[in-house]
Amino acid sequence: xxxSGQSSSATVRAAILVIGxxxxxxxxxxxxxxxIAEFLTGVGIDVKEVRVVPDEEDRIIEALDALxxxxxxxxxxxxxxxxxxxxTADAVAKAFGVAIDVDPRAVAVMTAHYGGSEHLTxxxxxxxxxxxxxxxxxxxxxxxxxxxxxxxxxxxxVPHIMQRMLDNAALKLRTGSVTLSDSVSxxxxxxxxxxxxxxxxxxxxxxxxxxxxxxxxxxAGFQTQLVIRGKDAAKVAAAKADIEAMVTGLRR
Amino acid sequence: xxxSGQSSSATVRAAILVIGxxxxxxxxxxxxxxxIAEFLTGVGIDVKEVRVVPDEEDRIIEALDALxxxxxxxxxxxxxxxxxxxxTADAVAKAFGVAIDVDPRAVAVMTAHYGGSEHLTxxxxxxxxxxxxxxxxxxxxxxxxxxxxxxxxxxxxVPHIMQRMLDNAALKLRTGSVTLSDSVSxxxxxxxxxxxxxxxxxxxxxxxxxxxxxxxxxxAGFQTQLVIRGKDAAKVAAAKADIEAMVTGLRR
Numbered sequence: 256x257x258x259s260g261q262s263s264s265a266t267v268r269a270a271i272l273v274i275g276x277x278x279x280x281x282x283x284x285x286x287x288x289x290x291i292a293e294f295l296t297g298v299g300i301d302v303k304e305v306r307v308v309p310d311e312e313d314r315i316i317e318a319l320d321a322l323x324x325x326x327x328x329x330x331x332x333x334x335x336x337x338x339x340x341x342x343t344a345d346a347v348a349k350a351f352g353v354a355i356d357v358d359p360r361a362v363a364v365m366t367a368h369y370g371g372s373e374h375l376t377x378x379x380x381x382x383x384x385x386x387x388x389x390x391x392x393x394x395x396x397x398x399x400x401x402x403x404x405x406x407x408x409x410x411x412x413v414p415h416i417m418q419r420m421l422d423n424a425a426l427k428l429r430t431g432s433v434t435l436s437d438s439v440s441x442x443x444x445x446x447x448x449x450x451x452x453x454x455x456x457x458x459x460x461x462x463x464x465x466x467x468x469x470x471x472x473x474x475a476g477f478q479t480q481l482v483i484r485g486k487d488a489a490k491v492a493a494a495k496a497d498i499e500a501m502v503t504g505l506r507r
Numbered sequence: 508x509x510x511s512g513q514s515s516s517a518t519v520r521a522a523i524l525v526i527g528x529x530x531x532x533x534x535x536x537x538x539x540x541x542x543i544a545e546f547l548t549g550v551g552i553d554v555k556e557v558r559v560v561p562d563e564e565d566r567i568i569e570a571l572d573a574l575x576x577x578x579x580x581x582x583x584x585x586x587x588x589x590x591x592x593x594x595t596a597d598a599v600a601k602a603f604g605v606a607i608d609v610d611p612r613a614v615a616v617m618t619a620h621y622g623g624s625e626h627l628t629x630x631x632x633x634x635x636x637x638x639x640x641x642x643x644x645x646x647x648x649x650x651x652x653x654x655x656x657x658x659x660x661x662x663x664x665v666p667h668i669m670q671r672m673l674d675n676a677a678l679k680l681r682t683g684s685v686t687l688s689d690s691v692s693x694x695x696x697x698x699x700x701x702x703x704x705x706x707x708x709x710x711x712x713x714x715x716x717x718x719x720x721x722x723x724x725x726x727a728g729f730q731t732q733l734v735i736r737g738k739d740a741a742k743v744a745a746a747k748a749d750i751e752a753m754v755t756g757l758r759r
Binding site for chain 1: 525528529530531532533534535536537540541542543544545546547548553554555556557558559560561562566588589590591592628629630631633648649665666667668686688699700701702703704706707710711717718719720721722723724729734736
């Protein structure tokens with residue numbers, strides 16, 4: 256990757272678009288949404304929407320068009336392999352109204368990876384099809400690249416490959432201020448029903464942070480985790496202090 | 508649940524709407540999408556889209572309106588607890604243009620669960636707010652019910668509770684013919700690059716089934732699983748036989 260990342264204090268917003276019938280059938284359990292969301296949050300890009308659509312060109316294009324106009328970036332996973340159901344690259348080209356063809360840059364890295372052009376079967380060459388005007392996103396695992404066209408980053412669906420592509424794509428992205436988060440765990444004795452009213456008052460008193468309560472069910476019964484999120488560390492800390500004082504009061 | 512399920516041979520299509528900032532931040536990894544998708548596929552309801560949106564009323568309503576008009580059912584998870592960030596029930600009421608208030612049926616089950624009405628704090632009563640006209644969906648874990656309004660099924664976000672609500676909601680749903688699936692695993696020696704061309708020919712010859720190739724990366728390197736999906740068992744079997752013959756030929 257040639258260019259280095261840029262930062263700004265602005266908010267940068269993104270969507271994730273997962274492409275694949277196998278996710279919608281439940282046969283494959285998605286592992287990419289949570290990974291990408293956590294990664295982007297960590298570098299200062301806020302994920303505001305996720306969609307999962309089938310391997311159907313019109314549905315992919317519809318989602319791409321809805322999301323790329325609304326968010327700073329769209330990150331797609333899936334559908335860039337060599338088989339007939341891999342139609343993401345063509346759908347992206349069609350959404351942007353650009354041509355798509357076998358890309359000499361992709362052929363070069365794949366030829367090196369496979370040990371000679373005689374190994375570039377038509378199926379493998381299908382993975383070298385890149386829309387006109389796209390930048391490649393390196394794939395150090397299996398060579399066949401992802402790409403970035405406009406504000407859309409197109410990555411593989413296999414988590415191991417997607418994660419390396421995301422590392423490389425991140426160098427090209429504009430990032431905003433990181434959303435910080437901190438949390439308070441009241442413990443098993445204190446449930447949401449006890450906390451809800453004082454927590455709502457604290458949330459109202461700290462309008463510049465977002466406070467969430469996330470219950471879970473474990474061996475000790477219900478517990479909840481109170482999460483404070485915001486862009487300003489002092490404001491997150493102030494809200495946390497109020498929550499801790501409230502929880503301490505309830506424990507007495 | 509009073510009514511029993513109905514079946515038909517038609518296709519029944521659904522969307523899943525996950526509501527929650529904590530999923531979008533990556534802090535909580537969603538476990539509901541894959542579970543619901545697999546469950547619905549098994550009972551003959553095809554999931555055709557998933558969206559994840561933040562805890563923001565306008566975004567929830569926008570997604571509800573887009574999805575409930577397009578699919579036979581919408582299954583939501585998250586945002587029906589007692590805290591200030593639990594706004595799903597109100598958003599559903601607003602999307603449907605109906606009133607919402609504390610529901611005596613919900614109060615009854617919650618009073619029994621908590622051991623008396625004196626334990627129904629304002630926060631807990633918030634969980635008894637149900638839009639007018641909705642059917643309750645029983646929650647055998649922690650009493651506070653989900654509900655079904657029109658074609659929208661509203662469930663908790665905690666997986667353990669959501670799964671029981673889904674069991675109960677399923678009794679009320681119209682189901683279609685089940686999409687069957689079968690698979691062929693060519694093994695470590697045979698990658699997508701070798702399979703793609705003959706597989707595309709087989710797919711073209713079996714237009715009434717859907718054939719996907721799902722690569723994964725494991726200890727033995729890349730493998731792929733070839734999955735055949737369709738509503739007709741004989742057609743799935745015929746496509747599988749052609750794929751097995753193709754793979755056997757490649758192994759020689």
